[in-house]
Amino acid sequence: xxxxxxxxxxxxxxxxxxxxxxxxxxxxxxxxxxxxxxxxxxxxxxxxxxxxxxxxxxxxxxxxxxxxxxxxxxxxxxxxxxxxxxxxxxxxxxxxxxxxxxxxxxxxxxxxxxxxxxxxxxxxxxxxxxxxxxxxxxxxxxxxxxxxxxxxxxxxxxxxxxxxxxxxxxxxxxxxxxxxxxxxxxxxxxxxxxxxxxxxxxxxxxxxxxxxxxxxxxxxxxxxxxxxxxxxxxxxxxxxxxxxxxxxxxxxxxxxxxxxxxxxxxxxxxxxxxxxxxxxxxxxxxxx
Amino acid sequence: xxxxxxxxxxxxxxxxxxxxxxxxxxxxxxxxxxxxxxxxxxxxxxxxxxxxxxxxxxxxxxxxxxxxxxxxxxxxxxxxxxxxxxxxxxxxxxxxxxxxxxxxxxxxxxxxxxxxxxxxxxxxxxxxxxxxxxxxxxxxxxxxxxxxxxxxxxxxxxxxxxxxxxxxxxxxxxxxxxxxxxxxxxxxxxxxxxxxxxxxxxxxxxxxxxxxxxxxxxxxxxxxxxxxxxxxxxxxxxxxxxxxxxxxxxxxxxxxxxxxxxxxxxxxxxxxxxxxxxxxxxxxxxxxxxxxxxxxxxxxxxxxxxxxxxxxxxxxxxxxxxxxxxxxxxxxxx
Numbered sequence: 001x002x003x004x005x006x007x008x009x010x011x012x013x014x015x016x017x018x019x020x021x022x023x024x025x026x027x028x029x030x031x032x033x034x035x036x037x038x039x040x041x042x043x044x045x046x047x048x049x050x051x052x053x054x055x056x057x058x059x060x061x062x063x064x065x066x067x068x069x070x071x072x073x074x075x076x077x078x079x080x081x082x083x084x085x086x087x088x089x090x091x092x093x094x095x096x097x098x099x100x101x102x103x104x105x106x107x108x109x110x111x112x113x114x115x116x117x118x119x120x121x122x123x124x125x126x127x128x129x130x131x132x133x134x135x136x137x138x139x140x141x142x143x144x145x146x147x148x149x150x151x152x153x154x155x156x157x158x159x160x161x162x163x164x165x166x167x168x169x170x171x172x173x174x175x176x177x178x179x180x181x182x183x184x185x186x187x188x189x190x191x192x193x194x195x196x197x198x199x200x201x202x203x204x205x206x207x208x209x210x211x212x213x214x215x216x217x218x219x220x221x222x223x224x225x226x227x228x229x230x231x232x233x234x235x236x237x238x239x240x241x242x243x244x245x246x247x248x249x250x251x252x253x254x255x256x257x258x259x260x261x262x263x264x265x266x267x268x269x270x271x272x273x274x275x276x277x278x279x280x281x282x283x284x285x286x287x288x
Numbered sequence: 289x290x291x292x293x294x295x296x297x298x299x300x301x302x303x304x305x306x307x308x309x310x311x312x313x314x315x316x317x318x319x320x321x322x323x324x325x326x327x328x329x330x331x332x333x334x335x336x337x338x339x340x341x342x343x344x345x346x347x348x349x350x351x352x353x354x355x356x357x358x359x360x361x362x363x364x365x366x367x368x369x370x371x372x373x374x375x376x377x378x379x380x381x382x383x384x385x386x387x388x389x390x391x392x393x394x395x396x397x398x399x400x401x402x403x404x405x406x407x408x409x410x411x412x413x414x415x416x417x418x419x420x421x422x423x424x425x426x427x428x429x430x431x432x433x434x435x436x437x438x439x440x441x442x443x444x445x446x447x448x449x450x451x452x453x454x455x456x457x458x459x460x461x462x463x464x465x466x467x468x469x470x471x472x473x474x475x476x477x478x479x480x481x482x483x484x485x486x487x488x489x490x491x492x493x494x495x496x497x498x499x500x501x502x503x504x505x506x507x508x509x510x511x512x513x514x515x516x517x518x519x520x521x522x523x524x525x526x527x528x529x530x531x532x533x534x535x536x537x538x539x540x541x542x543x544x545x546x547x548x549x550x551x552x553x554x555x556x557x558x559x560x561x562x563x564x565x566x567x568x569x570x571x572x573x574x575x576x577x578x579x580x581x582x583x584x585x586x587x588x589x590x591x592x593x594x595x596x597x598x599x600x601x602x603x604x605x606x607x608x609x610x611x612x613x614x615x616x617x618x619x620x621x622x
Contacts, residue, residue, distance in 0.1 A: 038400060040536075086588060093595045095399060096344050100543055101591045103536050108584030114577030216577075224411050224532055231404050262419035269408045269415070276405050277391045 002258060009136045010257040011250060018249035019146040020207055024222060025229040025241040026153060027200030033173040033236025034193040037087060037098045041106040042201060043226055044219035045082070048109060049075045049205030051117060054214055058124045072202040079198015083191060106219065113216035123213040145207035152203055153242070159196075160238075169193055173236055225252075225265070228272045234282020244283055248272075303456060307449045319448045321565055325558045326455035327517045330462040332542040332553035334509035337469055338502055339539070339547045342482035343389075346403045347410030348510050348538050351381040353530025354413055355511025356518040357424060363442070364433050365423070370443045374515040378508045384409075385507030386500055393499040396485070407532060414531030429525035432518065443519040451520050458516055459554070462509065466550055469505075478502060544590055546597025555599040 028042045039045075049071040056067035086101050128140035160166035168184040169192065180186050212218070229248050233240030248268050256264030275283070302309075303322070311318060335348050358380055359373035368376075388409055391397070397405055417424045424430060435442035438450075445451060469475060477498050480488040489495050518524050528534060537560075545556020563586065567579030594601045 038404075086592070089592045090595070096339075096539075096543065097591050097595050099344075099346075099400075099403065100536075100540060101588055103540065104584050104587030104591060106536075106584070107587065108581055111577040111580030111584055115575055115581055116577075118576070220532065224407060227404055228408055231401060235400070260419055262415045266412050266415045266419065269412045273405055273408050273412075276397055276401060277395045280395055280397055280401065 005135050006257050007254060010253040012136060012138070013142070014250035014253035015246065016142045016146045017253060018246035019149040020204065021222075021225070021229060021249050022242050022245035023149045023152060023200060023204045023207065024226045025233065025245050026156060026238060027197045027204065028226055029230045029233070029236060029238060029241045030156075030169075030200070031193060031197040032230060033238075034169055035083075035087065035091075035190055037102070038227060038230075038235075039082065039105075039197075040099060040102040040223070040227075041082075041109055041219070042102075042197075043221075043223040044106050044109040045075065045078050045198065045201040046205040046208065046222070047113065047214060047216070047218040048078065049202040050209045050212075050214035050218065051113065051122075052202075053206050053209050054122050054124055058122070064126075068203075068206040071206040072199055075202020075205065076195045076199040079194040079196070079201065080191060082198070083194035087194070088190070106223075110216050110219065117216065119215055119217070121213040121215045124209050126210065141210045145210045148203075149207055152200070156196075156200070157238075165189075165192055169196075225268070228269065232272055232275055232283060234284060237282050237284060240282045240284040247283070307452060316448060319452050321561065323448065323451050323455045323520055325554075325561050326459040327513055327520065328538070328541065328561065329554040329557040330455075330459050330516070331510055331513035332538055332545075332557045333462045333466050334506050334513060335538050336542045336547040336553050337466065337506045337509070339542060341478040341502065342398070343499065343503065344399075344403050344539070345406040345506075345535075346532070346539065347406030347408070347535050348506075349410040349530040349532070349535040350384060350406070350413040351507040351510040352514040352517075352534060352538075353410075353417060353524075353526065354384060355381050355514030356524045356529045357417060357430075358511075359515045360430055360432055360518050360524045361423070364430065367433075369441045370515060370519055371441070374512065377511045377515055381507040381511035382504045385503040389500045389503035390496065393496040398485070407535065410531055410535045414526045417526040417530060424526075425524075427526060429523055429528075432522040432524075434522070444522065455516065455520070458512070463550060463554075465505075465509065469502075470550065474498060474502070540587055542597075544587070544597060546600025546603070548596075549599055549603055552597055552599040556597065559598065 024043065024046065028039060031042075032038055052074045053064075053067040053071045056062045056070050057064055082102075082105065086105060087098070090098055090101055126141060128144070130137055130139040130141075132138075158166075160170055168179065168189050171179040171182070171184065172186055172189050172193075176186060179189075208214075212221075225248065229244045230241055232248065233242070233244035248271075251268040251271060252264040254264075255267045259267075306322065307315070307319065309315070331348070331352065335345065338345055355374075355377040358377035359370045362368040362373035362376060363370055388406065392402055392405060418426050421427075432444070435444045438445045438447070477488070477493045480491070480493055481495050481498060485495055514529060517529075541556040541560045542553045543556065544560060545554065546552030560583070564579060564583055567582055571578045590598070596604065
């Protein structure tokens with residue numbers, strides 16, 4: 001039998017991981033809800049932003065907040081670039097083609113990163129304290145990203161509910177044609193949404209670098225998981241994605257402690273598959 | 289279409305005679321590339337059986353990996369011939385296909401959702417192979433136990449020529465199956481389902497039966513492809529045979545060629561393999577990753593500018609030109 005303290009620790013780690021996953025999933029979900037396209041390469045954009053913060057902080061020795069700012073700006077720029085260069089030319093084509101175009105971007109980013117920076121794992125070293133409470137270690141490298149992630153999500157929520165642009169974005173997600181008739185330009189909204197989605201990828205990258213080393217295939221670690229969280233929560237459904245992030249993170253952490261890391265993911269994915277059959281519209285969807 | 293037929297016949301004759309052509313040192317390499325093209329075109333064709341009806345699977349790596357590992361493990365541990373092992377592999381793939389397709393059909397999981405469910409299935413197979421590392425070799429992969437010399441029973445041959453003809457046959461068999469499906473009643477039924485499930489059901493089409501059937505067929509063929517590829521390479525690896533990477537590669541090749549035509553998957557596969565081999569030779573080891581970078585970039589460009597696939601776009605262009613020059617009604621279907 002496993003010592004319960006390990007399970008408690010795993011559960012706590014699950015909450016901390018869930019906070020980061022929620023940020024990733026909300027960024028992707030925002031884009032999906034508004035533009036109706038799944039960016040397969042979303043976590044690969046995060047990977048590029050992680051390199052940005054690695055180079056600014058670890059290699060050039062700039063302060064962390066400057067590196068974070070660079071990562072955020074780069075994320076927003078990448079989001080706009082992806083939309084203008086890849087998505088907008090194929091907005092009208094088949095859903096498969098849209099999915100595959102961003103899949104091509106995935107191959108491109110992974111290989112170009114390999115070409116530029118090799119496959120070495122790179123880590124930013126922070127000397128931050130760690131607290132012990134009743135035998136459970138809580139390192140600041142996990143607590144700080146969690147806190148920032150929660151704050152960022154609150155800011156996103158306020159942006160979407162309190163500003164004119166945010167309201168327009170939500171309106172497009174609800175009804176594209178009607179919003180255009182109300183005089184809001186979908187093109188501008190798409191661009192802003194992509195920029196905000198990219199910005200969140202940049203932020204996620206800046207937070208992930210606290211705990212994970214970056215390498216060109218980083219996207220494979222979190223990519224599939226992020227799509228599944230979005231679908232599990234209901235594509236375009238923000239509170240659903242938030243809850244789903246924590247559910248998946250808990251499954252991965254606890255099953256990971258009981259069996260093995262891979263089995264943690266296997267169980268999480270199987271839960272996802274089964275939930276697709278039981279609640280296809282998402283965890284928090286109302287029964288129709 | 290006589291010109292196209294003639295060109296096709298010449299090409300087929302060249303392919304049949306390839307092992308005897310005076311190509312010098314290049315011959316072995318060319319054989320290797322062609323074997324890969326045939327096997328992956330066969331797998332791509334198997335994928336397109338589902339893809340063309342709107343069942344876009346992003347997890348065919350599941351069937352590929354399941355097939356390859358089943359036959360390889362049965363051979364390595366119990367010495368079971370891959371002929372029988374392949375049969376077991378096909379049965380398991382059909383079972384998995386049914387296990388995915390049946391609930392997906394009953395609960396109306398379609399479109400993006402179907403893609404993501406299959407993607408999850410592919411990842412589950414890959415992770416299970418890695419997790420069971422004690423007997424599957426984990427991420428390091430597994431080499432097939434060598435038989436004594438050439439052996440038909442073990443499906444192992446030192447000479448590439450044998451594999452070449454075997455893969456050529458496999459590819460032709462795949463085209464035959466594709467054509468049979470294309471000309472069957474099932475095609476009309478599946479197309480109706482792809483257009484509008486409720487309407488199809490209302491005219492008496494058994495939606496679930498057709499969906500499960502086509503998925504089982506596609507899964508079975510994909511598993512066969514997996515076994516064939518394993519026998520040729522005599523090595524299996526979870527990252528090259530299961531999971532999201534290989535699944536996306538299959539889809540890419542097919543979409544690039546065009547999934548609605550008989551030769552589309554073959555054209556797409558041939559192009560992607562030729563392209564990556566060419567880039568690998570030209571760029572070599574100096575620029576690691578550059579070949580794949582260009583590959584990814586070209587994929588994006590192709591999808592933006594040739595959405596119907598290369599073969600599909602060419603075919604419709606030819607039809608349009610003919611329609612324009614010939615008297616209406618005399619132009620045959622492309």
